[in-house]
Amino acid sequence: MREYDSIFELKISSKALKIASRYSYLPYMIERYMRIFPEDELIEFLDKVEEGVPRSIRCNTLLLEDCRLLVERLEERGFELEQTGILSYAYRVVNESGSLGSTIEHLLGYYYIQGIGSMLTSVLLSPREGEFVADLASAPGGKTTHMAQIMNNKGCILSVDKSLARVKKLRSNIQRMHVKNTVVLRKDILRITGLEEFFDKVLLDAPCTGEGLIVFKKERKTSRTMDDLRKMSGLQIQLLEKAMELLKPGGTLLYSTCSIAPEENEYVLSNVLSRRDDIEVLPTRYGRVGSPGIVEYNNTVFHDDMRKCLRVYPHRDGMEGFFYCLLRKR
């Protein structure tokens, strides 16, 4: 038994059953949301999931000095774009007139189709030119190519993924976006040895059940069980421990998931923090975007520093759900 395991014990109420039936979810999901959101906000969240959020693109400033040119060109093709107001080079595609992935501008590497929640990971980690950065579980490359953009193609990113098919996609995206500062390694990160304390920064955008992507993938309402969450959190704890090993003392790690499940986020971090005294949780904030991490959930009190972490939700922030937490190795 791990600490905080009580979060997996859930009794499903008749109210949760009723709402689950109305919105076509598995009941355990609604029961959990009832413990995350107040009642009126729960409905707001569920309605926003039904409505969805527009897809978004990240303009590639490695290839374009002025992103307005890209906007003009896409608008000439009938797409309607809207500045996000969150990142200067990020745009919501509010009207798609064709396939966003097959325009000439996409093939030229002028943009990457990426959720705003996903873009925030690279911005929060904030890698600098000349640093050594590791992107673990990196394919298909949205975050690697974004970090290369932030680093102005200087320094070095080690981009790791264990699947050959995914690594091929990663390589294709690296080339299309004209990224030049990345070394790709196909490896299960749990099997990496010899790189301890090498990296200035580490991004662990951990494999997850994708509960935050439910706005894009409605099938997620019924595709994962509580047991999947339990198994995934076990893997995430192992990955986070491993990722910490690769980080230099004084270095920064961003733990993120495209999931709003406390089981995959605050639970994972609280478990790792309870066993180690060499990690400091840093305030993870980006202007007025997002809400603090959860400290109490389902009769469980997590590590107090979880309030320093950051969550984004579709109904509050207009983007897919995500979780982020910056950690420093002492």
Next chain:
Amino acid sequence: MPTKKKIATIIPCRQGEEKVKLFLEQNHGLDNKVLEECIFYCNKMEKTELFCVNKEEASLIELLLKKNLNPYNGGLYLGKISNERFEPSLQLGKEIIEHVRRTGIEAKRLLVLSDHQGIRFTYGKSVSLTASREPVTRDDSIYLVVNSRHEFLGWGVIRNGKLYSLLDIGWYLRKGG
């Protein structure tokens, strides 16, 4: 017994450096300033792939190799050598066009297509050059192909008044994933 699919490992290589420099000079009349501060690496599979890496990447690759970790890709992908012949990559083409734009130096064998021709080319289709000013050649020279905005579209060869794609940016959609 099923065989495990092997993945290429990249290692330092001088052979690659010579091939690329020769290609730039002979084919496009460009010196090696296109690839300044490049450290050349290759992998050895059926075809040798070439990469240009920066000094930080080189130090990381050396560390990975020392720890028996095999990097798969690094830095700028330059192309591959097949039967002693160099086949340039899309990334190298983009790098050359960027160099030309930045320095104002002219590259030989640069072919400008109209928008309509450019679209055909990125679908991997042949483009008739009869209306073009480009002379019809009979050799196997490789052309840098750009659109009217001078954006790199791919590599092509000209035969009997037609441009054929060797590798165009439509590859990212058709095969790149």
